[in-house]
Amino acid sequence: MHRLRLSSCLPLLRALGVVALLASPVSRAQDAPLPAPISEALQRAGMPPSALSLLVWPVDTPTPRLAHLATTPRPFASVMKLFTTGAGLLTLGPAWTWSTDTALGGPLSPDGVLNGSLYIKGQGDPALLQEHVSLMVNRWRAAGLREIRGDIVFDRQWLAVPAHDPAAFDGRPLRPYNAGPDALLVNHQSVVLRFVPDASRPGQIRVAMDPPLDGVELHTQLTIKAEASCGDWREAMDLRMAPIKGWHKEGLSRWSIQLRGPYPLSCGEKDWPVLWQGDGPGDLAARLLQAAWRQAGGTLKGQIRDGAWPENAAVWQRWTSPPLGSIVRDINKFSNNVMARQLFLTQATAPLPTGTDSTSTPSPATLDAARTRVSAVVRQATTRAANHTPCDGEALVLDNGSGLSRMERTSAMCLGEWLQVLWRSPVMPELMASLPITSVDGTTKRWQGAAGYAHIKTGSLDGVSALGGYVDGQSGRRQVVVAVVQYPRNEAIRPVMEAILNWARQDLPN
Template identity: 25%
Template sequence: MHFGRWLHPLTLLAGLSLLLGGCASVSQTSMASLDHLLADPALNGATVSLMVRDARSGSTLYQHNPRTRLIPASNLKLLTTAAAMDVLGPQYRFATQLLSNGAQQGDRLTGNLYLRGLGDPTMQFADYQALAAQLASLGVRQVQGDLVVDDTWFDAERLGVDWAQDDESTYYGAQISALTVSPNTDFDAGTLLVTARAPAVVGQPVSVEISPATDYVQLSNRAVSGPGNTYGITRQHGTNLLQLSGALAPGKQSRQWVSVWEPTQLVANLFEQALAQQGIQVLGRRVIGGASPTTALLLAEHHSAPLQQLITPLLKLSNNNMSEALLKAMGRKTANAGTAQAGVAAVAAFMKRQGLDPATLSQVDGSGLSRRNLLSSQNLTDVLLATAKQPWFDAWYNALPIAGNADRLTGGSLRYRLRGTAAANNLHAKTGSMAGVSSLSGYITDAGGRRLVFSMISNNHVSDAAPIRALEDRLAVALSQWHD
């Protein structure tokens, strides 16, 4: 097995050895510990792709299996968001619209009312309430036609390619729709927040609160107050039956985000509530998935924050649904098709514009949740180098998790890692984790003030995540302490 070494620019022999796949011989330095790191027993039987490069020149400083394609998990979001900033632009905003094909006569709207979603994963119930209030402010109190809920901006494929069945009810595996709703400012679109509280008396059923409040889901509550910490929620496939079971300690509460089946219909349920709150009556039917006529009149509209702001919660908190919305939005813009396939083609075109070859990787979704995605550390460091040359780089770079920073929307998924080390408040990087998969890729400044880019992807380890993350942290510390 070959392990590359750190190269001084004049170390020709070591560079030639690396190029030919041999094992370079260099003097002992702090960076020689990378060979030792990769020999850790936690990686026995695993495959690792590791590459470290000078961020300014792009020159390779260390490599091990740099072109070996592996499952990247959420490190794929680096590629998706960089492409989105290029294809959609930093000022891109999602829109949600209210339209009608009829006319207003007094307090009556004679035609249909269309609720049209253009993919916004940040919509909350309050935003739908605001749309209903805008309609009410026009004096409308009755809709004599149908309420048409238009999610046709994206296709009807609700899940990504080869997403795991056991992720289906989780917040990170939520279904994708052009018309969706989030219960929180983390923008976990397509989910509901289920809060269970255990009474003081052991054996009594837990109380349950759902936010936003809706009768779109049903509860089967077998959870009780008691010892053992076995409480959990699952959603039965193909339904919105939430099954609560196990024991929750007396006096404690549990908050869990659960995805829904068909988020468009959840939106319809909530928007009807919002209309009723404004005293607006719809006389016709609820129609799901109908397209808004091109001649329909715009009555009210909501816009998301610009993309350069949305990428902060997306990257800091590794938001899957936001990533999938961006992928399909890119497809809609470039090919007038709100599909993952069209979005992947848009990402490939972005890579080509940067002089990169998309044929060296495989992408099937936007978030990295599929195990069909395959990238190498060379691919990811290429993207990191190309992104650093873009006019929007600062916003993207600052949206990456920052190691050891306790603030949740600064440190993100790295806020508990590398505290008290030279990598703290230095490393800007994206994490990635699935069973048997861990990845860390980003930027770090060494002891001499040189910015480095690196990527480490590990697959097929059978240990739990902690030892692999410890190795990634050791890598980050070694890079932060390097000096010529």
């Protein structure tokens, strides 16, 4: 197993200008009484102060302004993505990109016939979408390829993780947030069911699947409700996916999506993202690729299957992802779990920059290697003088890097120290730009706490609500704010979180 020594990160962090911050000691924060606005918000929500861990820490002071149970490890849900994305930006750099390579398994004739198979090597691109697949095959056609007389072979060996069960976490296998990682992840493993009022038949609704998938039939039986309010319209629907006996083209099995239930006309046009099931992780990629290849005018004589990249094969075409700085924005603004998983695993195999003593690139990527790498980077960065290690042991436990886990947890102090490190690092602008702005965009668009003055990542699981990020105080000072409430009944938690943000914002002396 690949293991990264903590000392191997030190040259990198020194080169990034982070270690200068770490040289000065910091006093361990003492728990203080909660300010009245926060305490009263907890009382209204029916939650005891012991359910809350809280840290408010100006970026220009050596000690926190407020700490409450800040060293208690707790689950932080999607806020754990700040470790994955921050470590990725520090070690890989904002300009890092992923490649999806293509090789020819035989001679390509002048008339565009490939006498052999076409090989595609997936290397973890988190942002390979349906439109990118179309552009990719159009480039094949522009380079002279017209007919593939062998197979299309997916090499997905970059990744070695246990088989993913999308129902394992919460029993909701059709929810896109439950998608698992894949070396050749396409369209986040999801499709969208689009409900559109029928212009030719007033009072009726059309349903289409985007993108259309080869071998997949969509059957709908909607009961139109003319007077009903929209509400939570999806909960009243019955959505099922099931295989159909027989085979479709290119070795693809046949599947059906069945949708039944009431649809209120007041909903108008709606989208329903759905995690595709099919025949395993590569199934959606195969169906999308075949549809795009046929639409581009290409033909395939063989089938689409998994296999190995030929030894010593030259790269014929290469698709390059957007830079990491852009991808981190998508991960944090919209809390994309599978993209976070892809980035987490990428850090298991990507070499550290020149100047460290660990540049090996083990393949395939494993969860153990990713946990070791990211934990080591965070712990080295947050270790201060006098052996003060706020992220040691149970204070930082990583699982899959997305926060969608019963195992991942941290303390408010560990996360607060990490956000202080990132604030003083060269990648601060990219990280800040990736965080949702309260009342403006992303997952905090409807939040009113410190409206427009807080860059905050939020997260929630059953019994857990958390936030972490930065708030601009009225004094002009920026502050790290970390909070988590762990309590069985936390449906009314947002007023507590907004009270915390408002209190952090109001930092002028009385």
